[in-house]
Amino acid sequence: MSIGMLSTEQLYHKFQECTGVSTDTRRITPDCLFIALKGGNFDGNQFAEQALASGARYALVDDAAVAERDRASGTDRCLLVADGLTALQDLARHHRQTFTFPVIGLTGSNGKTTTKELIAGVLSKKYNLYATAGNLNNHIGVPLTLLSLNEQHELAIIEMGANHQKEIAFLCSIALPTHGLITNIGKAHLEGFGGIEGVRIGKGELYDYLAQNAKTVFINSRDKTLMAMYRERLKSIRSETTFAEAIFYPAANPDEETTTLISESPVVVYKNASGHEITTHLPGRYNFNNMLAALAIGDYFGVSPEEANRAIADYNPTNNRSQQVIKGTNTVLLDAYNANPSSMAAAIQQFAATPAKRKAVILGDMYELGDESEAEHAALGKLIAESNFDLVILAGKDMRFALEYLPKAYYFPDKFSLHNWVMDNPMADTHILIKGSRGMSLESVVPFI
Known part of the structure; x- marks a missing residue:
């Protein structure tokens, strides 16, 4: 006999028996609801049994074969829905309405x-x-x-x-x-x-x-x-x-x-x-x-x-957003969580106005700009040039477009080269702004300063 799919109301009753939700088998808490999601390179349905074995009370799945296998084993703790992501969203809306x-x-x-x-x-x-x-x-x-x-x-x-x-x-x-x-x-x-x-x-x-x-x-x-x-x-x-x-x-x-x-x-x-x-x-x-x-x-x-x-x-940030880090005699303003032309310009203008004996910037690519990327990185280069920093270090494939205005800047297409240069050229008594898009993960530079 095939297993019927749960309605949002039925699923909500099951959710109320649980202590929370998880989409990651590495973060299963006792009696939680595991929600199997699918992505380009993974299928959470394949981890439902593992989630249950790790302590989840139920596993929400959208693969009938997984639910059938669970029922055949006698546990009957896989909750079948048409689509895992849609079920998650509908469940959340239903919960919000309470x-x-x-x-x-x-x-x-x-x-x-x-x-x-x-x-x-x-x-x-x-x-x-x-x-x-x-x-x-x-x-x-x-x-x-x-x-x-x-x-x-x-x-x-x-x-x-x-x-x-x-x-x-x-x-x-x-x-x-x-x-x-x-x-x-x-x-x-x-x-x-x-x-x-x-x-x-x-x-x-x-x-x-x-x-x-x-x-x-x-x-x-x-x-x-x-x-x-x-x-x-x-x-x-x-x-x-x-x-x-x-x-x-x-x-x-x-x-x-x-x-x-x-x-x-x-x-x-x-x-x-x-x-x-x-x-x-x-x-x-x-x-x-x-x-x-x-x-x-x-x-x-x-x-x-x-x-x-x-x-x-x-409030003192610790999340790579406007976070101040002291490294020896250097003061690092770590703003590496994300970047776009608007936030990058604001950060550079603010940093340029900051009183300091010596100032350096380590800046990475701004992502998701599409056809505007070359022009926006070039405009950023012009703004940096007008700011007269003592040291300019750029990283990422699109930051090369900023070099037109920055002949004295150090440029690295990849972070490995950037890390090596920063390690081999130690800075002292310097205020340093580090900023780039999340994909650049420029906080990785801090240990080398």
Whole structure:
């Protein structure tokens, strides 16, 4: 007799018997639900038996032969569905709908994760909250994040990433955010989005969802692009449904602003509403904007200004994002988690303004730029040249396009050569910026400095 496929409701009852979910047999916890996913080079169905043997209570599979084999063995713990990924997403949506607490959806071209961490730090002063762990912000990560929510939580922050249009709209249909924030619109994933206008449309899908479902939006009032996108949606809504409310930060009226930037280098120092100076661990005006977002959201949800500012001051990144590392007499600004033309330009301009005896940059390729890659890397070379750094080191196949403006730069097509050069040419008393796309993994250079 063939095994029937479970509905989402039936699957949810099984999920409620479990302690959590896992898609990796190396991370099986007792009585979890193992979800078999398929990729280009793997098929999670083939690891279902291993997951059960390692302690999983059930294994969700979309291979009937695996489920039949499991039933024949007498365990009957493989749950058959038509498609594992779709079942994961449907299960997550169903679970999300059981909660009524606020869910903040967060996206943008740059600063998503740092902003998420700052907001989480502020809101955790008052709430038991759950925020996206690491970078679990895609069509798999968002469902896994939602399935980690439980009745003890009072608020959730869901980071949503995208590299093509319609992806944010789809993630919103799963996460169902009640509040939302776009950090900015920049030159990220140009290849997938089809250019900067495609980025604007794709990221703007969060605004679309919030407006169409009468939810709350937080907007940086100084960002002309975001303000224009907000106004466009007010005009385009044909029914009475629109944003429930719009919260602007800084204040829409400059005379009402209470938080002012004092210094952005080497770290942000700002004056709060009480006139006290707050010294942070993050550099740059771009991070100050992220802090303003966290403060605005904290204020909206009733976190006291004292607690909110303390959370901002205490946040110290350890995730390759604006992370300061001391190596001997050198100070390394490790910002190697990701890079695109917008974030790279902001980091270089900020670093150029940082007071230091000697400054060096180690920069790697910016990925996913498609036909724009040569022009964007060349433009980056021009910006670097105008910054007059003492030492410029470039790595990656597309960084060669930056050399037109940088005749004295050291260039390495691969990281092996880069590592050797840095090891053979030790630096001292130098401030060093390291930045590149995730695929470059330039944090690997730090041990050689």
